[in-house]
Amino acid sequence: MLNFSFVNPTQIHFGQGQIACLSSNIPQDTKVLVVYGGGSIKKNGVYEQVCEALNGHSWGEFAGIEPNPSYQTCMQAVDMVKQNGYDFILAVGGGSVIDGCKFIAAAALFDGEPWDILGKGAEVKSALPLGVVLTLPATGSESNSFSVVSNKDTNDKLPFATPLVQPKFAVLDPDVMKTLPERQLANGVVDAFVHTMEQYLTYPVNAKVQDRFAEGLLLTLMEEGPKVFDKDVSYDVRANVMWSATMALNGLIGAGVPQDWGTHMIGHEITAVYGLDHAQTLAIVLPRLMEEQKETKREKILQYAQRVLGLDTTNPDEAIALAIKKTEMFFHDVKMPTRLSDYGLGEEVADKIVLQLERHGMTALGEHQAVTLEKSRQILIRSV
Amino acid sequence: MLNFSFVNPTQIHFGQGQIACLSSNIPQDTKVLVVYGGGSIKKNGVYEQVCEALNGHSWGEFAGIEPNPSYQTCMQAVDMVKQNGYDFILAVGGGSVIDGCKFIAAAALFDGEPWDILGKGAEVKSALPLGVVLTLPATGSESNSFSVVSNKDTNDKLPFATPLVQPKFAVLDPDVMKTLPERQLANGVVDAFVHTMEQYLTYPVNAKVQDRFAEGLLLTLMEEGPKVFDKDVSYDVRANVMWSATMALNGLIGAGVPQDWGTHMIGHEITAVYGLDHAQTLAIVLPRLMEEQKETKREKILQYAQRVLGLDTTNPDEAIALAIKKTEMFFHDVKMPTRLSDYGLGEEVADKIVLQLERHGMTALGEHQAVTLEKSRQILIRSV
Structure with missing residues (x-):
């Protein structure tokens, strides 16, 4: 086990009806900016619940944070914060809204050009406090300190992280999943899995401990993920997926173990250039990256094959091939394509994405830094 | 899944050499009281590491917190805090030292008779900040808000809990386990398991998720627990046991699920009256409580039999009996007796403990409140 430091200070409120607890979790004397996305929260009852819980608070709202939140849109919210003196941000949405709000919270107090937080890794020294009402289980952004924001003008999709933007609290009510479209449910399950x-x-x-916790999440997502598309599915199925997604990226399972993130780095570039959803890119890249790295990942793929997929590993090479195939089949089970060609894309993607990776310094990806640009190219060509 | 709220704000620093990080985790302008137990930290190198890390801080020390920390001893430390103006408590020890320090931290600022915190559930409104250097993985006290303190004059062993005494940070260096005596290692593994x-x-x-995380901890403790007695065992074995013990009682696996704690309530009384170690009492009570409650716990015992013990559950009654037997065998594997008679005690224990339970209002224990005083008596008689 590697040495590690770990803490997760986000207060989770999980379950039906928990949105009501907003009233006691946001200090009374703050001026709250409620930030959301395309307006689905006005159709599914979440907006009304938030309004009711904020009764007595001073608050305003900013709508229109898009999927893959853009620097340009976030800066409009930053202007609103500055003009109106908001001092608490409440994100009501999925990972894109939350990531956008993390940037807004930091940019509002940033001394200088806020793009530098993303583009130059400029240090964030303070941020407005942030709370979350989660409407889409997927990214884990509700209880971590990471954010990814895109610049539409330059095709950059870049991350930043600081404990200062970690949400103070996150409300997770699985009932919000009832009205989610299939595409978003699929995105959520795949994102948490990857x-x-x-x-x-x-x-x-x-x-x-870390291995078994990770295996527990993978098993749960594989069992419950395919069920969430049924409108009549039980509360518990939604709850299990939602809690898995949060636990998948709150720092716990990654503490003390090596990490990869190669699939994400390649995937981010595909989204930046071609506009595919984040999870759509992950489902394309992961199986091919597993194939490309099957020797360096040999022992863990076999452990995954045995403990998560229940495969016989007597013949290790067969087991590895089958494990990759079953991973791809799982993505199909949650209505997620796994090929670039499913989106009308071909081999031309490889050169373009490799150029992007090079431009962003991603010339050696993965836990061994073994995925060179040439290997990324091979992964992309095989992903067609 | 049940609704829940969960947060764990304790910063964990895990691994070899992490004691050095004390220097940056305790504010420079505080006056630190280092509190420890019987002095083993002076033989195993921990005391020296702590001294070195505190170089530059203003600090003093209080030695002599005993196993099952007593109100009487803790109050001596409280006097020392008040007389010398200490404003940060550093617990260097296992669960007893940490539990004692939680009480010291609360009692030092308590307005009134501090015993009332335990005896009358008086509200704790403030507490000194507390940090931990863990020397014995067992209780999980290093990252939770619970404390149990005993009154030697009255044979009371009583709990209190408040987020105010949750440690700000905890340093977990598995190397501290190298010099632990067998009895303490056994206590730690059994405590975490129960x-x-x-x-x-x-x-x-x-x-x-909660079930699989719990199963992951049980599996890890069953695999690694019996190995820790070997002085030449690998670092990772100790690390896995230490991390399991922390995760076993930091609130995570209990969030959103029913909880029992009947074994603990009965066990606490045995310790209070007969002085057995905490974990010794748990190993005696749990198998008999499983037998007594095998119908109400039927489904979960079968799940445990299958997923943790790998038993065939085709004949459920046989599987349940074997699961209980294997649990007891595991305790023996970690050098822990499981009978009252192993400590020279007999049936006379039953009446005495039932009286204690009655006196403390523990007349209906467990997740269904189904363990009446009469059932507790039966459990104890069968434990001889």
Whole structure:
């Protein structure tokens, strides 16, 4: 096991009806900016619940944070914060809204050009406090300190992270999943699954608790994920998926183990250039990255094959091939395509994405830094 | 899954050499009281590491917190805090030292008779900040808000809990386990195992993540626990046991599921009256409580039999009997007796402990409140 430091200070309120607890979780004397996305919260009852819980607070709202939140839109919210003196941000949405709000919270107090937080890794020294009402289980952004924001003008999709933007609290009511469209449900399940794999499928360091926790999340997502598309599915199925997604990226399963994140780095570039949803890119890249790295990941793929997929590993090479195939089949089970050609894309993607990776310094990806630009190219060509 | 709120704000620093990080985790302008137990930290190098890390801080020390920390001893430390103006408590020890320090931290600022915190559940309104250097993985006290303190004059062993005494940070260096005596290692493994069982072995609420995390801890403790007695065992074995013990009682696996704690309530009384170590009492009570409650716990015992013990559950009654037997065998594997008679005690224990339970209002224990005083008596008689 590797040395680690770990803490997660986000207060989770999980379950039906928990949105009501907003009233006691946001200080009375703050001026709250409620930030959301395309307006689905006005159709599914979440907006009304938030309004009711904020009764007595001073608050305003900013709508229109898009999927893959853009720097340009976030800066409009930053202007609103500055003009009106908001001092608490409440994100009501999925990972894109939350990521956008993290940037807004930091940019509002940033001394200088806020793009530098993303483009130059400029240090964030303060941020407005942030709370979350989660409407889409997927990214884990509700209880971590990471954010990814895109610049539409330059095709950059870049991350930043600081404990200063970690949400103070997150409300997780699985009932919000009832009205989610299939595409968003699929995105959520795949995103949570791949987050787990990025921290699990590397090389063994005899970290038994972390491995078993990761396997528990993978098993749960594989069992419950395909069920969430049924409108009449039980509350518990939604609850299990929602809690898995949060646990998949709150720092716990990655503490003390090597991590990969190669699939994410390649995927981010595909989204930046071609506009595919984040999870759509992950489902394309992961199986091919597993194939490309099947020797360096050999022991962990076999452990995954045995413990998560229940495969016989007597013939290891067969088991590895089958494990990759079953991973791809799972993505299909949650209505997620796994090929670039499913989106009308071909081999031309490879050169373009490799150029992007090079431009962003991603010339050696993965837990061993073994995925060179040439290997990324091979992964992309095989992904067609 | 049940609704829940969960947060764990304790910053964990895990691994070899992490004691050095004390220097940056304790504010420079505080006056630190280092509190420890019987002095083993002066033989195993921990005391020297702490001294070195505190170089530059203003600090003093209080030695002599005993196993099952006593109100009387803790109050001596409280006097020392008040007389010398200490404003940060650093617990260097296992669960007893940490529990004692939680009480010291609260009692030092308590307005009134501090015993009332334990005896009357008086509200704790403030507490000194507390940090921990863990020397014995067992209780999980290093990252939770619970404390149990005993009154030697009255044979009371009573709990209190408040977020105000949750440690700000905890340093977990598995190397401290190298010099632990067998009895303490056995206590630690059994304590962590039973903590997990108290939150797992109840009735199913379809909380798949919590169940699998609990099973992961049980499996890890069963695999690694028996190995820790070998002085030449690898670092990773100790690390896995230490991390399991912390995760077993930091609130995570118990969030959103029913909990039992009957074994603990009966065990506490045995310790209070007969002085057995905490974990010794748990190993005696749990198997007999499982037998007594095998119908109410039926589904979860079968899940445990299958997923943790790998038993064939085709004949459920046989599987349940074997699961209980194997649990007891595991305790023996970690050098822990499981009978009152192993300590020279007999049936006379039953009446005495039942009286204690009655006196403390523990007339109906467990997740269904189904363990009446008469059932507790039966459990104790069968434990001889």
